Amino acid sequence: MSIELRNVSKTFGDVNAVNNVSFSVQDGELMALLGPSGGGKTTVLRMIAGLEMPTSGDVLIRGRRVNDVPVQQRNIGFVFQNYALFKSMTVARNIAFGLKIKKWKKRDIESRVAELLQLFGLEGLDRRYPHQLSGGQRQRVAIARAMAPGPSVLLLDEPFGAVDAKIRQELREWLVTLHHDLNVTTIFVTHDQEEALEVANRIVIFSRGLLEQVGAPREVYEQPANEFVARFIGVMNVLEPVVEGGVARIGELEFPAHGQGDGQKLRIGFRPYAVQISSDLTHYRYHAVLRHTFFLGVLLRVELELPSGLIIRARMTKEEYSNQGLYDDCEVSFQIRQFRLLATDQAPLQPEEDLKYQVPPVIGDNI
Amino acid sequence: MSRTKFNVLPGFGITFGFTLFYLSAIVLIPFAGLVLRSFELTWSDFWALATSERAVASYRLTFGASLAAALMNAVFGTLLAWVLVRYQFPGRRFIDAMVDFPFALPTAVAGLTLSSLFAGNGWLGQFLVPLGIEGAFTPLGVVIALTFVGLPFVVRTLQPVLQNLDREVEEAAATLGAGRWRTFVAVVAPTLLPSVLTGFALAFARAIGEYGSIVFISGNVPFKTEITPYLIVMRLEEYDYAGAIALAVVLMVFSFSLIGAINVLEQWTSRFER
Structure with a gap:
């Protein structure tokens, strides 16, 4: 079991952002956290990453409780909705950042960066700055940067939110292929039920901080656990x-x-x-x-x-x-x-x- | 066929014309006048006037103290801006307003206040002078006054940039394993550097031209605490216009090249921007 949440809650002031949520993610899964905005799904993702601390409950990665492990040591790759690229660094230096922190040898960094540039279709862009890239390219750089140090989990926050419809479709297919090739446990957040149904092999559905249902796309579509899921998944x-x-x-x-x-x-x-x-x-x-x-x-x-x-x-x-x-x-x-x-x-x-x-x-x- | 390009925003001709006129009237013509007047001197006369021992001592103080003050402001102004933008604490708005104080205060008042503070019998001077720190009537006093007048430039240039910093970029660095210090040095600092340089250049330029506050705190001892602008005034009072102009031209050329150099540096450090 790769990741497990046990009775996790998170409150911001008076707001219950996440309420007693438990679920687990298997090794190599491609999981979607789905729900309307304000449903608490991004908060769950950030708690897995260590960017937020749960108010109560435990987060486990590979069977180890990581509540007290700082984000730097969790060995996760995180892709932000707006990519959060380092704008003062070239594409190559963005991708190399995590490797430099891990004190890789210069030659190893160079070959790893070259490998990722090729894998992500970014050849020839290594010396560009982020502002010289298209939206789709920026996103691929963000994923390449997160993947570079070989994280055990890849977390993506609304990965297809900021690109137009055509590229979005390409990116969905590309993410499925990438996940298939790299076989790294992947969790992504989305508010688009079609996207979740198409891309994920399992879906966790949230609304207002509560976990409504966990299941394969077909399961949540054909056997919704409650009225919310029935109405949220598909047209009804x-x-x-x-x-x-x-x-x-x-x-x-x-x-x-x-x-x-x-x-x-x-x-x-x-x-x-x-x-x-x-x-x-x-x-x-x-x-x-x-x-x-x-x-x-x-x-x-x-x-x-x-x-x-x-x-x-x-x-x-x-x-x-x-x-x-x-x-x-x-x-x-x-x-x-x-x-x-x-x-x-x-x-x-x-x-x-x-x-x-x-x-x-x-x-x-x-x- | 019309040769003028179509532009959605009308009025380029008139606004550009006015800009040129305004810039000429306010900046270029006085400068040109200054340079022309200096041509009345022969080159050897000019050189003798501009490089007299007293003049060179005043350049050293003016540029040295201005550089020191601008550097101090670059470091502590950055810190101040960081604290004001990044943290919420009681009295934040008050401190924020206080930053503008050196802008608003007449510089003569600032000079008087500072010199009475740091004099041997002043509030601060009575403790500092016995320790060997003499703030009034010394080069140190000049640096103090110039730091005072230059402070708002760095803070006000940096604040909007800090406000627009994307917190997620820092979080991204953290997820890649970078600690706070590494994140600041490698990720945050390079994006701030161009603005710090702008603020530095502004504070530096302001310090070179500063007069009002210095004349009170420095004591204006020739060769020791006499700044170039004060020397120019002295020359004028002696009706030595040639001497004043020679000094003014040196000051001008020096300032221009410094500001130019800083601009080039700024361009280079912001090469990653649009």
């Missing part, structure tokens, strides 16, 4: 029907009452892919107008407006869309194939359930 339609006469209703839609009495409010969630649409108005139970179509590449997201004004988001493939002959403002019928009871006034999150009646197979299932 959330409705609040009220029980009337044994059925929970909102607008035209009806859901099982889940044993709740009349007048009680439920919270129902369903993913866009669980909404099935047909241009044949007799095919499904509910009717709606297709208001907007968003092209997301192979997939499309559409917005359905029910006669009552309720808006529902659905997802389908491009093929499905054209096979059905759909267009903006056309009338469709639809059904909700799968949904989840997020919460009632008394009960918490419930597992996902299927509608009881027969569902015809549809292309683009489970996307």
Whole structure:
């Protein structure tokens, strides 16, 4: 086990930034700390690095309690959100900094720097100053600098926050490749759930200082531990029907009452892919107008407006869309194939359930 | 076809013209006048006047004391700026305001105050003089007065730079294993150096031209505690305009080359900036 947090809390004045958090990271993992901003994830990262001291609880690296080990001796590599490069030093001297501190021999430093410049695609930039580099290059220098002394853990704070969308995608893939090649335990902080799902092999989800769930991307997506995770990971339609006469209703839609009495409010969630649409108005139970179509590449997201004004988001493939002959403002019928009871006034999150009646197979299932 | 380049910000012509005019009227014309007047002297006359024993002694004091004072300010002004920016403590704002005091105080008042403080019967002098530290009517007194008037320059030049220092850069050095001292020397100091040099140059230039506070504290003993600006005034009072101009030209050339040299150094130390 590479890193372990045991009941770690951190307060700043009156603010509980991190509240009784425990989780562990295995050797060689690529882990994401995910959550909305202010969730405490950066504080957790800084406590692992030794840049913050936990108010209570223990941080362990390779089985050794490191609470009292200063940051200089923790053998971690840290990449700051804004890279924090040494602006008075060239790229080569930035990368060599940690090696000089460790009193490496001059020749060893030179060959290590050359090796890293090559590995990180920075050849020929060794004599540039940070201000002469692009955002992507600066970030690679920051990672190379952190990796140079061979740390046992690489920590990255919002590594893709400060670059534009195109480079971001490249950097994500590059980070996965790099992690695969170097096989160093890596933890990164992000507020972007897509990024976490795509890059990490395990995700820790925080909100307001609390750990909500730890799991593989598929796990947190398919079996969210609570309503927060269910709503934070992926897109979800959330409705609040009220029980009337044994059925929970909102607008035209009806859901099982889940044993709740009349007048009680439920919270129902369903993913866009669980909404099935047909241009044949007799095919499904509910009717709606297709208001907007968003092209997301192979997939499309559409917005359905029910006669009552309720808006529902659905997802389908491009093929499905054209096979059905759909267009903006056309009338469709639809059904909700799968949904989840997020919460009632008394009960918490419930597992996902299927509608009881027969569902015809549809292309683009489970996307 | 118009030959003037299009510029989103209008008024370059008029503002540039005014800048040139203003600079000429205030700075260049008086300088040129000074240099022209010195041409009325023959070269050997000029050389004799400019290198008389008394003049050379005054240069030595003026530039030596100014250098010493500017160096003191560079070191302790940096420390003061660091403390004022980096730490929160009661009375910080008051101390911050006090830094401007030497700017605001008439220099003659400063000179009077300092000389009465350091005189043998003064508040500080009564303790220091028996120890052999004579602050009034000695070269040391000149250094003290020049340090006083030059202090704000280093502090005020450095404060904004310190405020903009990225704390994460220091944390980055720490994660790479560097201790506090190593971080300061290798990472922080190089980014501060250009501003320290600017502050140093300003304090130095100010010290060379200082007159009001020195005449009170130095005692103006020829060959010992007489500064060049005072000697110039002496020459003028004797209606020896040629002698005054010769001294003034030396002072000017010296100051120009020093400031120029410091600027070059500053350029070099800030080579990593845009």
